[in-house]
Amino acid sequence: MDNFKFDTHMHLDLFEEREEIIKYIEKEKSYTIAMTNLPVLYSKYINMYKDLKYIRFALGFHPELVYEYENQISIFLENLKYAKYIGEIGLDYKIKNPNNIDAQNRVFKRIISNCKLRDNKVVSVHNRLAASDVNSIIGKFNGTIIMHWFTGNKDELNKSIDNGYYFSINEKMLNTDKKKFLIRNIPIDKLLLESDAPFTSKSKTYSINFMNNIIRDLSDIYKLEPLNMREQLKRNFITAIDV
Numbered sequence: 001m002d003n004f005k006f007d008t009h010m011h012l013d014l015f016e017e018r019e020e021i022i023k024y025i026e027k028e029k030s031y032t033i034a035m036t037n038l039p040v041l042y043s044k045y046i047n048m049y050k051d052l053k054y055i056r057f058a059l060g061f062h063p064e065l066v067y068e069y070e071n072q073i074s075i076f077l078e079n080l081k082y083a084k085y086i087g088e089i090g091l092d093y094k095i096k097n098p099n100n101i102d103a104q105n106r107v108f109k110r111i112i113s114n115c116k117l118r119d120n121k122v123v124s125v126h127n128r129l130a131a132s133d134v135n136s137i138i139g140k141f142n143g144t145i146i147m148h149w150f151t152g153n154k155d156e157l158n159k160s161i162d163n164g165y166y167f168s169i170n171e172k173m174l175n176t177d178k179k180k181f182l183i184r185n186i187p188i189d190k191l192l193l194e195s196d197a198p199f200t201s202k203s204k205t206y207s208i209n210f211m212n213n214i215i216r217d218l219s220d221i222y223k224l225e226p227l228n229m230r231e232q233l234k235r236n237f238i239t240a241i242d243v
């Protein structure tokens with residue numbers, strides 16, 4: 001069995017046992033996109049870890065932190081010239097403060113318009129209660145957009161699909177029939193996987209085994225053998241990343 005392993009969205013820097021987890025991921029040969037939540041953290045980690053084969057740090061500016069740290073936008077834009085992987089960025093409307101929402105929109109629009117100046121970025125996007133605005137701010141994109149932990153409705157999903165986005169699926173997105181029903185509408189060649197660790201589980205450590213549960217569920221939903229689903233996901237990942 002082809003044991004291709006990958007994780008398109010996790011937060012390596014939020015684990016206390018970071019060094020052990022890096023060793024583990026490299027040993028497992030699992031292609032991993034590690035989000036950062038602030039531009040200064042990205043700068044720190046790409047200098048600290050230069051020679052990793054399977055882990056790539058993504059340049060991020062988490063929507064929940066944008067309001068407080070908006071002045072880091074200049075660091076973000078400077079790094080953006082060289083970074084291929086971007087995330088996590090996006091919008092989060094669970095926050096109700098209008099000034100905060102304004103700041104999120106200001107920063108997100110600036111990031112996206114700057115991403116569009118260069119081709120081939122791979123971008124992981126947070127969209128909690130904000131899929132509609134995320135769709136309209138990004139629109140069509142000359143690279144790869146990955147909707148991370150999509151929580152929108154059917155219309156918003158269809159718009160994201162029309163725009164050509166990918167969707168990274170985690171275990172929490174498959175824990176009710178209603179959610180599974182929505183996922184079924186995603187074209188099979190736009191599916192990716194994510195752990196979003198450590199947010200999706202209480203475990204203090206990281207395991208690539210999260211893939212197995214999601215693949216089993218997706219196989220059920222799409223009526224495909226798990227082996228074939230795994231193959232499909234591998235193709236999707238390679239296509240999504242190789243832009």
Ligand SMILES: [Zn+2]
Pocket residue numbers: 009010011035088196
């Ligand atoms: Zn995340």
